Every structure is written in C-alpha cells, then in structure tokens.
Amino acid sequence: MWGLIKTGEVKFEDLSAHIHPSDRDRASFPATRGIVGAYEIDFRIVVADEIRWISVRGLGDDAPLRNGEMFGVFLDVTGLQQAEEGNELLAAR
Numbered sequence: 001m002w003g004l005i006k007t008g009e010v011k012f013e014d015l016s017a018h019i020h021p022s023d024r025d026r027a028s029f030p031a032t033r034g035i036v037g038a039y040e041i042d043f044r045i046v047v048a049d050e051i052r053w054i055s056v057r058g059l060g061d062d063a064p065l066r067n068g069e070m071f072g073v074f075l076d077v078t079g080l081q082q083a084e085e086g087n088e089l090l091a092a093r
Contacts, residue, residue, distance in 0.1 A: 001054070001076050003047035020044035020051065027056070035060030042077065053081040 002018055004010060019027050023043035040057045058072030 001047075001052070001074065002045065018045040018047060020046055042081075052076055052078045 002010075002015060004014055016024070020043065027041055027043035037060060038057070039060050040055060042053060042055045045052050045054050053076070055075045055077045056072055057075070
C-alpha cells in the first residue's frame with residue numbers, strides 16, 4: 001500500500017515521506033498523538049506517480065505508546081473516495 005520495501009520494521013518517518021504535502025499537517029505523528037481516544041483520519045499518500053486515499057484508525061494517547069511502537073490500522077479507501085467524487089460530479093449536473 002505504501003510502496004515500502006519489506007524490512008521487518010517500519011518507522012513513522014518512512015510512512016510520513018509518502019503523505020501528500022497538502023495533508024501533512026493533519027496526518028502527522030504529532031497531530032495524531034494529540035488526540036485522546038479513538039480517531040479516524042483520511043488523507044492522501046503518493047506512491048510512485050499514483051495518489052491513494054488512506055483511512056487510518058487508531059487510539060490516541062501516549063499510554064499505549066511503548067518503546068516507540070504504535071498500533072492502528074491503515075485502510076486503502078481509494079476506490080471509495082473515487083466513487084464518492086463521481087457521485088458528487090453526477091449530483092452537480
């Protein structure tokens with residue numbers, strides 16, 4: 001999904017390098033750490049020449065952060081986003 005080479009360990013910096021420049025402020029590590037409780041954030045990533053939409057779901061707070069590890073789920077929602085944009089275009093006609 002992120003276009004990374006499998007090395008066994010993924011650092012936040014590796015992921016951050018792919019976040020679309022317009023979405024970096026709201027999808028950054030400090031932004032998600034500032035959220036207490038469950039959160040869901042949608043943002044774009046750039047892999048090669050392709051833009052993909054990602055939905056990240058996690059639990060914000062420093063309590064679960066152990067040894068620099070974070071837990072959450074990344075979902076590729078590109079198809080869903082494209083369908084929603086298509087529906088908006090049709091509705092605007």
